[in-house]
Amino acid sequence: xxxxxxxxxxxxxxxxxxxxxxxxxxxxxxxxxxxxxxxxxxxxxxxxxxxxxxxxxxxxxxxxxxxxxxxxxxxxxxxxxxxxxxxxxxxxxxxxxxxxxxxxxxxxxx
Amino acid sequence: xxxxxxxxxxxxxxxxxxxxxxxxxxxxxxxxxxxxxxxxxxxxxxxxxxxxxxxxxxxxxxxxxxxxxxxxxxxxxxxxxxxxxxxxxxxxxxxxxxxxxxxxxxxxxxxx
Numbered sequence: 150x151x152x153x154x155x156x157x158x159x160x161x162x163x164x165x166x167x168x169x170x171x172x173x174x175x176x177x178x179x180x181x182x183x184x185x186x187x188x189x190x191x192x193x194x195x196x197x198x199x200x201x202x203x204x205x206x207x208x209x210x211x212x213x214x215x216x217x218x219x220x221x222x223x224x225x226x227x228x229x230x231x232x233x234x235x236x237x238x239x240x241x242x243x244x245x246x247x248x249x250x251x252x253x254x255x256x257x258x259x
Numbered sequence: 260x261x262x263x264x265x266x267x268x269x270x271x272x273x274x275x276x277x278x279x280x281x282x283x284x285x286x287x288x289x290x291x292x293x294x295x296x297x298x299x300x301x302x303x304x305x306x307x308x309x310x311x312x313x314x315x316x317x318x319x320x321x322x323x324x325x326x327x328x329x330x331x332x333x334x335x336x337x338x339x340x341x342x343x344x345x346x347x348x349x350x351x352x353x354x355x356x357x358x359x360x361x362x363x364x365x366x367x368x369x370x371x
Contacts (some may be wrong), residue, residue: 183359192263192350192362193302236302245290245357246315249302 153237158254161227169222169253171237176217181240183247184211184222186233193236193249196222232257261285263363265351271369277339280366283332284353292352292360293326293336302350308334341370 154172161167173182184196197204197211199220204211210223224231234252264283272278284291292307306316311328319326323342328334338345346369352360 185360192352192365193360194362195359198359240357245309245354245360246304246307247360248304249294251301 153239153250155235155237155250155253157251158256160256160258161224163229163257163259164226167224167227167231167255167257169224169235169237169255170219171221172219173237173239174218176239177241182211182213182217182220183238183240184209185236185238185249186231187236187252188230188233196235198240227255227257229257229259231255263351263353263361265349265363265366267366268364269367269369271371272341273371274342275340276370277337278341278345278368278370280336280349280351280368282334282336282351282363284334284351285355285361286332288353288355288361289331290354290356290360291328291334292354293334294350294352294362295347296350296365297347305336343370346370 181198181200183198185193186196187193197206197209199211199213212221234254236249236252238247266281289310293305294302296302305318306326307314308328324338326336348365348367350362350365352362354360
């Protein structure tokens with residue numbers, strides 16, 4: 150299994166930026182880094198993914214280290230609705246198979 | 260666009276009964292995935308299909324579990340006979356090629 154390591158939990162204040170780290174030291178050159186989040190009582194929801202370059206979309210930004218052994222999901226202004234479990238996942242080469250770890254539980258304080 | 264549709268949303272049944280969970284993927288998606296989520300084990304991939312063909316069922320816990328995809332718009336996950344340890348939330352997801360997966364809202368299964 151492709152391994153990622155995330156903190157169990159993090160806390161943020163509303164309307165402040167949040168940086169969620171992920172270590173993936175065994176990543177190989179063709180593995181994509183995906184982020185999903187799971188709101189309470191819902192299925193996981195796609196957030197963002199990337200290979201080498203930093204990525205931005207309407208939900209978040211993904212910063213990938215130059216050696217690709219770590220990445221950071223950035224929520225620019227946390228809202229209460231962003232309270233969820235965030236999963237960092239490696240997609241191995243062209244296999245469409247994900248291994249979800251335990252994720253980071255983000256708590257957003259008003 | 261309608262998302263991934265799962266039914267039922269909740270199922271409570273007695274040990275030994277057959278349970279059938281249903282999933283309708285997003286139209287046009289050629290991959291379909293079944294996951295199980297428990298507090299102890301987190302989110303686990305059970306099986307996935309590509310173009311209605313099972314590709315990897317290595318996550319299916321035992322022979323009591325079976326999954327089928329008779330056509331591109333429907334899949335079932337069946338447990339027979341069911342046991343209390345099968346209690347979990349079961350998610351279905353679909354994707355187009357290797358694009359991001361879209362998940363349904365899940366079926367919360369309780370085996371008494």
